[in-house]
């Protein structure tokens with residue numbers, strides 16, 4: 259509506275966006291950034307979700323993803339759906355084959371989060387090697403005057419770092435760790451012609467030749483539980499794993515076992531198999547640094563994300579333009 263237009267806003271006329279549960283951008287910033295839309299908040303309804311969706315089935319053309327999985331069942335209840343916008347980089351919570359089959363368009367975070375996630379990956383690694391969290395707790399508990407010296411850490415420079423998944427997050431991690439004097443190698447679906455880092459097609463071989471593995475890839479059928487005990491044993495007793503991808507890429511039970519039994523040197527984990535639940539055995543281990551899946555959460559990036567989400571909805575629902583961050587659903 260133009261600035262000089264003084265018609266009353268009729269919210270029923272605004273393009274509608276369904277949200278099943280509030281995603282982090284709404285938890286932090288409410289829904290003001292979607293003020294040009296009518297936001298249909300399923301979680302505010304007293305009705306069971308399937309009844310609520312059945313009532314709105316015909317009118318819902320666009321959906322903003324929440325932490326909830328977008329399953330085939332939910333998609334079936336939304337026959338008019340044409341667009342899914344997710345504020346995530348990962349797509350593992352969306353039934354992609356079904357979206358592809360129905361021709362539903364998807365927009366995601368693209369590389370909006372990559373720098374922040376890479377910062378946390380490096381932060382977790384430095385914390386594990388230099389024991390920052392553990393030293394903090396040592397001081398706070400008043401142990402410095404009584405126990406004296408704090409154990410030695412391990413130097414970051416010179417370490418051989420294997421990056422699992424050299425997408426935009428992996429490349430940001432590589433750039434940062436190269437500046438710290440680390441030696442970078444990577445494994446990926448395919449060798450990247452535009453980088454000179456050594457490429458490994460086998461993760462076990464990458465682990466054998468590395469001191470650290472940083473898991474940056476997305477969760478797919480191929481990467482599910484790809485980091486298993488074989489990989490951990492190949493990395494060795496001093497080896498460190500950092501995970502900023504998805505919990506399910508690592509066999510968590512085996513990771514816990516290797517850490518508890520001293521078969522792995524340490525871990526920095528931002529993601530877990532069964533979030534928000536974290537295996538309690540890890541709480542007692544100083545060589546493990548834990549973070550509540552917050553690698554992407556900076557105020558600056560969340561604001562950029564609100565803009566991207568809004569821009570995608572505006573492009574599709576209002577101005578009939580191409581999506582700003584479309585996901586290519588390859589066959």
Ligand SMILES: O=CC(=O)O
Pocket residue numbers: 345346347348349367371554
């Ligand atoms: O985990 C965060 C994301 O996928 O964006």
